Amino acid sequence: MLVEQIRQSSLCDELQLGDTLNQSALQGDQAHFHLLLSMLSQNVCDQAQFSMQKQQHEQVQQDLRDKFQLAQARALKALDDEFSVQANWSKHLHAGEPSRIRLEQALGGYAACAEDSVDGLPHEVMNNVDLLSRVKLQVAKPDLQQEIDKEVKGTDMYKLLSDFDYSKPLSVKYFN
Incomplete structure (x- = not known):
């Protein structure tokens, strides 16, 4: 024992x-x-x-979209060419057929909402806003056509200062 x-x-x-x-x-x-x-x-x-052999653990990089057979990635908002689909959804909603909308969205892979706004505000809101508020909104938003220079070179600065009209008074606009 x-x-x-x-x-x-x-x-x-x-x-x-x-x-x-x-x-x-x-x-x-x-x-x-x-x-x-x-x-x-x-x-x-x-x-x-x-000596023990080192095991090579290869991780298979498999795309989850392929693994679960999902559609390609897309934006949440509807694209421009999907306006007719969104209009049909509106008709289905007024007809009392929301299940048809869900079916079309699932089969077609369409986005859930459409872009229907002006500067982030819906058209109904913009149409009911007074003129002064619209002007303030247009002035407040940056103009996308004008490029803002991040760096000013010496010759560009000289040209800017030499072309500046010092005879005109400077004015500042305030909006409250």
Whole structure:
């Protein structure tokens, strides 16, 4: 009985050592494997047949759209050529057929909403705003045609200063 306890708690013979080596190799416990090999001799771990092969874990880069068979990515707002589809949806909604809209959207992959605004405000709001507020909005928004220079070169600055009309008074417009 005492022999069995000693045998289970420590390595006594080659059979036990070989079995423990196999278990550590099977489990991939490289540190325990090398520790047991070093019991056989000091330089056994340096020999080629005892080095564990490094496994190459290649991650397959699979696109999730392909994996789940989804349609191509698209914008949330409708494109210009989808205006007729959006108009048909309006007709279906007034006819009381919202399920038909959902079916068309699912089959066609159309966007859920259309761009129907002026500077972020709907047309109904812009039509009911007074003239002064419209002018303020137009002045406040930056003009996209004018390019803003990030860097001014020396010759460009000289041309700007030499062409500036100093005879005209400067004016500042304030909108509250």
